Amino acid sequence: MNQKPPANSREHGGAAAVDQRRRRRRTGRQALHYLLILVVAIAIMTALSLTVFFQIETIEVTGLTKYAAEQVIQASGVQVGQNLFRVSEKQVNQLLTQQFPYVQEVHLKRSYPARLTLEITQAEPLGAALTSAGYVLIGSNGRILEAGVNEVDPEVTIVTGMYLSDITEGRILGTVVEDGEVIYPSDMEPLEERDENGRLKSQSQLAQEEQARREQAAQEEAHSFQILTNLAAAIQETSFGNITLVDFSDPLNMMVVYENRVIVELGSQVDLAYKLQFVQHVLENDLGTGFEGILDASIASSAKEIWSSPCDVQQELEKRQLTMEAAQAAQQRPGESDPNEGVTNPNLTVIPGSGSSSSSQPETLDSGGSSPQESSSQPVDLYSVIPNSSSEESSQSTDTSSSVSSNPSSSAG
DSSP: OOOOOOHHHHHHHHHHHHHHHHHHHHHHHHHHHHHHHHHHHHHHHHHHHHHTSSBOOEEEEESOOSSOHHHHHHHHTOOTTSBGGGOOHHHHHHHHHHHOTTEEEEEEEEETTTEEEEEEEEOOEEEEEEETTEEEEEETTSBEEEEEESSOOTTSOEEESOOOSOOOTTOBTTSOOOSSOOOOOTTSOOOOSBOTTSOBOOHHHHHHHHHHHHHHHHHHHHHHHHHHHHHHHHHHHHTOOOEEEEEOSSTTSEEEEETTTEEEEEESSTTHHHHHHHHHHHHHHTSOTTOOEEEEOTTHHHHOEEEEEEOOHHHHHHHHHHHHHHHHHHHTOTTSOOTTTTOSOGGGTTOTTOSTTOSSOOEEEETTOOOGGGOSSOOOOTTTTSOOSOHHHHHHTTTOOEEEEOOGGGTOO
């Protein structure tokens, strides 16, 4: 039979259990007490750090050369005495990028206990677009950095033929100009106040059509900037430096000038990197270091050929500019005939001695420098549609054009 424990034993066990529960409750209350003290201490320290401690004593600006540091600090809204932790990087970014076109991005560096540094990434010009109002510097982020510039740094590439709807500094290309005047593309029809039946359009209808025109202009501008971006990316990919001029007045007949001595015809945007790589290969391996003239790489990616034609590049560029201006003037006088009618690219009409009436065919060279007689096939004259500028120039330029056939991938890039 089971025997019950003595009464005094039961009493002793019950007292121990009660004492243990009391100790646990006391320990819990002490932990809660310490926790409350810790929370209060943290709250006090946080309040002090946001009010009394970490007050800014020094503000610095790094990475920026276009604007004075004092001007940037004042525009940022940050002041000495302000708490280091209460400065909003997002707000500073917004304020500075809106006011200063060259400010691309801002990071805040907090150096304890009392220094704030505005680390600024400065935008670099992607190109200088030539306009009637001077040069317009375009940043790689698509912003207009400067407008109305008279002189451009030699390291910045000049860009002609780029469409800009508005040249306000700080504006992002491709955004719709809501207010103010817009420079519309030359091929865009003017806004008509009357409909096809001759009735006056309502103000709301005119406003809708004007908005549609502005949106179309923004799309055209964005496309123009994309062409420049694609070309810049191809140049960077191939490390093809020393490009002094870019022209894409005709996107299907793009042109760049290398070292102010070689005009490179690129054709369309297709395979730009390959074409530039091919040109690089030809300049380094097939032509002398002093070559000055034209290299037509417009069909390099398909025909594996580049055509060359020696000439005075500066005179050639001046002739092309005059030809382009004459073509634009003819378009503005619809009653008169266009002197370049039938020519696919008016920029090329000034190349002497390369027309269909020329008495000789251009020479063809393969990558090994073989003579025309050794070539397996006679190449097509790419300049056959271009009329001679004069009989004298034709006779002087006989046998000056040639083509180079090669595959640059084997030895270039």
